[in-house]
Amino acid sequence: MFFVTDKLEFPPVNLANDEGLLAVGGDLSPARLALSYRNGIFPWFNEGSLILWWSPNPRMVLIPSEVRISKSMRKVIKNENFRLTKNTCFDKVIEKCSHIKRKGQEGTWITSEMQKAYIALHENGLAQSYEVWQNGLLVGGLYGIDLGHVFCGESMFSTVSNASKFAFIKMAQEMERKQYRLIDCQLYTDHLASLGAKEMPRQEFIEILHRKDQAGQ
Incomplete structure (x- = not known):
């Protein structure tokens, strides 16, 4: 150790x-x-x-262009039930992520200490948030670390059906437009796999992290 x-x-x-x-x-x-x-x-x-x-090792990642959008989610997006914003209330997003109950976990790893640390990162321009609104209410979102060619997703939340999926898909589409190489999802979950994420050997992931000069910015 x-x-x-x-x-x-x-x-x-x-x-x-x-x-x-x-x-x-x-x-x-x-x-x-x-x-x-x-x-x-x-x-x-x-x-x-x-x-x-x-x-x-391995690392769960998503190539932005490979985000999977189900037929039902295409309908949700088309119906414009949600509105997306970026970096308008980072502190609220991370706070709500900390309260989401997750299968197999007791309590939260997003402690008050962690929240303060990532809010400081946000103030320094490195941590970003995506917010999903419905009828003026914050109903979903996610936050992560933006390295300029790789976005490292940290956590997401949803208080209504499909809100976090909407945030994730919209974020992936933005990353594709900006020619980001990867979205880092860290660890395997069935939910992430359903959205198109897959496992990658750690060494390959590290090599991509260290090739920022080749990103299509």
């Missing part, structure tokens, strides 16, 4: 264990978080725990 010190660095990701756990400790400063995402690492831990840093 590697312990993160005050020095701004992480061990090589290939030293992570079979579950993807790479290191423990450190802080959630904007500089450390930015470094972690640029190297395929993300924090994930429960309230009261030391900070845990992960880099799973």
Whole structure:
């Protein structure tokens, strides 16, 4: 097990264990978080725990052009039931994500400490949010880290059916227009697979992360 010190660095990701756990400790400063995402690492831990840093293998990713839109979702989009905005209420999106109950999880990993850290990242221009509105109410959204060629999705929420799917699809379509290489979804879920995400070897993912100069910006 590697312990993160005050020095701004992480061990090589290939030293992570079979579950993807790479290191423990450190802080959630904007500089450390930015470094972690640029190297395929993300924090994930429960309230009261030391900070845990992960880099799973394989990695769940979506190539933006491969987002899967079901017939029913095409109808939802066509009917214009939802309105999408970007970066209008990042703090509300991350707060609502923290309250969503998820199968197999007790409590939330989006602690107050995490919320403060990502709000600071948002203020620095690195963290972005997408908001879904219906009849003037915030009913869904997602947030993540925008690296300029890879968008690292962190969490999404929905209080009405299809709202988070709408946000995800619209975000993927924007990433396709901007010629982003990947959307990082971190870990496999059936829900993400249904939207077109697939697993990629970690080394291939890291190579894409480190090829920002080849992104079609």
